Amino acid sequence: MKNSPVLRKAVQDIRTSFIKFPHVRNILNAMDRLYDYRCLNEEPEHLALLGESGVGKSTLLIRYRxxxxxxxxxxxxxxPVLYVAIGPSPTPKALASSILRxxxxxxxxxxxxxxxxxxxxLLxxxxxxxxxxxxxANHLIDRGGEKTHHVxxxxLKRLVDATRVSFVLAGxxxxxxxxxxxxxxRSRFREVIEIDRFSVENGSAELQFRGVLWAFKKEYLREVPTxxxxxxxxxxxxxFATDGRLRDIRRLLVRAVELSYQESEPRLTEGILSDAFRTVIHPGAPNTRNPFHESFNELPLVKADEPFALVER
Incomplete structure (x- = not known):
């Protein structure tokens, strides 16, 4: 069943998924407002888009581009839309070069x-x-001291002023x-939108997360027994298994679908999800640290050797 058309389509759909969740629509609307803005005698508007790694920022921005x-x-x-992902330790010269490229x-x-x-x-x-x-954009402050960050x-402030077009800074x-x-x-980037990780911390958050999972099941797993x-x-x-990060939800589901189609009768089960988690999220995880195993101790996977170890924000 490894070459099943259903398997290939499901994997491709999950990997390229772009579901317009409410927060995604809000961000797209904000970007449309900037895109439609006509800067004549007044200063353009700008936006800062912040969120933890894996919540879907880059996917959304590249899709907009x-x-x-x-x-x-x-x-x-x-x-019309110029997108650039900057590398580590960018100097002003390196920044200019990256955007020109x-x-x-x-x-x-x-x-x-x-x-x-x-x-x-000019360009x-x-x-x-x-x-x-x-x-x-966090690379602008990831290396160097205060003087480097100020430079x-x-x-960037001078570039924003000179071009008189709208900017989105994401990081x-x-x-x-x-x-x-x-x-x-800071005065030019007053508008800040934060993308939160999905969670089950309260009733409304749980309903939203369940809606996300339902969307994946309805849109991309409809032909997959699950x-x-x-x-x-x-x-x-x-x-627990993904820390609510969209990237890891996709990764987990893709591997689970692939594993399910290695069976004689394909079906995405909790056991398959357990194996997928141990493969692509936390290799070698003991059963007590595998959310899809009955022995899981229900503690967040944030220890130093675990996939969502706490790091400086």
Whole structure:
């Protein structure tokens, strides 16, 4: 059954899933507002999008970029939405180079910081960019000291002012430190949207998480024989197993479907989920630390050697 069309479709659908949950619609609406904004004599609006790793920020932002593809004209390439994920320890020069590369500039690495920045501002205007998305913005403050952070924040503030287009900065929660280093940058990013992990901490959160699992079952597992993964009991187990992170929900379900189709009679069961968890979330986990095993001790998987070990936000 490994080559089953149902298996291939389910795996592909889960991996590429983009479900417009309420929080996703709110973020898309906010980005549409920025995209439609026409900056004439007033300053443009900007947005900071924060959330833990794995909650779906990059997937959403790349999807938005793809929904506004580049337009080829005879004289230029129009780039309505410019998306760039920055790497670790970015200097202003490296930042300018990365964004120029995303714009397709063949000379993105040639020149001094001031020259690259000047060319970047010029190309953003020439390419009619309406929204700039900078992902992994936490890298701006992940390395170096206070002076380094201030230099990065100040360069970004000057870029925002010079281009006069709207920006979205996305990163994990400690990205807030970037705004702490520069009052003027903070004043430009007053609007902050946080993406929370799914949870079962209270009644409304549990209903939302069960709705997420039901959506996966209805949209992507409808041809796959399966238990009800959206029940209250299963939602609690999924919350422990994935920490409510969309990336890990996808990863767990993909592996569970693959394992179920290795059986003579495919069916996604709790036992299959237990094996999938031990394969792609917490390899080698003892039964007491496997949420889908009857011996699970119902303690969060946040120890130093566990998948959701507490780290600095």
């Amino acid at each position: 793809d929904d506004h593809p580049a337009i080829e004209h005879d004289e230029l390439t129009e780039v 995303a714009l397709g500039d063949p000379k993105c690495d040639i020149g001094k910081e001031v020259d690259l920045t000047y060319r970047l501002v 953003i205007k020439l390419c009619r960019v309406r929204l700039v998305i900078i992902d992994e 990065a924040a100040d360069w 994990i929660p400690r990205t807030r430190r970037l705004f702490e280093k520069n009052d003027q940058l 238990i009800d993964i959206s029940s209250a009991t299963m939602a609690r187990k999924f919350a």
